[in-house]
Amino acid sequence: MPNTPEPQKTAKTWKTMVDSNQALLVRKTGQDVAFWADRARNGGIKNDAELRAWMRDEHGVTGYAQYAVSWELFGYPDFMLRDADELIDGQYANHPELRPIADSLLAWASATEGVEIQMRKGYVSLHSPRRKFAQVTRTTNTAVDVALRLDAPAEGRVEALKARADDPFVRRVRLTSAEQVDGELLDILALALDQNT
Template sequence: MAEAARTWKGMIEMCQGLLVRKTGQDRAWWAARARAAGVLDDRALAEWMGSEHGVTGYARYAVSWEMFGYPEFMLRDADELFAGQYEDREHLRPIGEAILAWAGEADGVTVQMRKTYVSLHSPRRKFAQVAPATKSAVDVALRWEGPAPERLEPLRARPGDPFAWRIRLRSADEADEELFSLLAAARDQNS
């Protein structure tokens, strides 16, 4: 059975757990202390927690979200995140659905839903990113090693970005066996 797509819930839980492991206290305890210290915004919280208590990064996010709220997209489930990606381009949704169907059946693939894209992970790391890139196309960016097959196009990536290749899909017919073979190869390269 395929694993359910991951959402931001896991990130929230990870940050909360990290805070407790680092400090021995949970987000409610830290939020109460910050309020008592007169902290009124996120910048002040970052300064107060970092300079006075040595709590930074992901652990601090748990307190920030407790005090100031979560970004709306972080509270969406997987279906809502996916629907939002294709909200103004429904005609492209079958492409994304075909890739999700492949990922759900492929061995060793975990799906991570984000606000504007879906990432596909091997047990080791992310190997593909799927996004409705334009009003008429879905891009599958790949972490690819070695000579690139003809179907891969180079991406203008930031220096050091491992996702330097893409496959641009304009119809569900292009989500074909060749695409799924390339996704499987990228997964295997990154496992």
């Protein structure tokens, strides 16, 4: 495995999405989440379905902006309150032998200009400045898959990935050891990054 520098970036978590949804709410309505939560409480809103209907039908607020108010009123899912270390630890808690694979991939992403790391409950997504180009997921008890938004033939280590018709992630590389995070794989990742930047 090539030498990889120590991680230099902080992985983003669901907090980024929460902040984004709250900012969207302000842009759409001119009011923050506290204002809308207070109005909903005063209006007797008791559950998420009532809140969504009230915001949509009476105030024209739809989509992600609604989530900001819903989470404020009814609580955040547990995984959204975890930091990046807790999220990655949870993904590999029962499969510690696979963690070095993820750590090697994250070291590359962290040291590569233009790559943003976003931690999720069950996977890690890698983003270019334009869009997501790779997803790292422990898919079996013995392997980690790197799903790729990649325009390249399915040959060698790059396999075709069965996906929905509208899913752009049609390639993958399956890894069973950290030694497989080698120069060839890093070149594949760099190509996916370049194609999606």
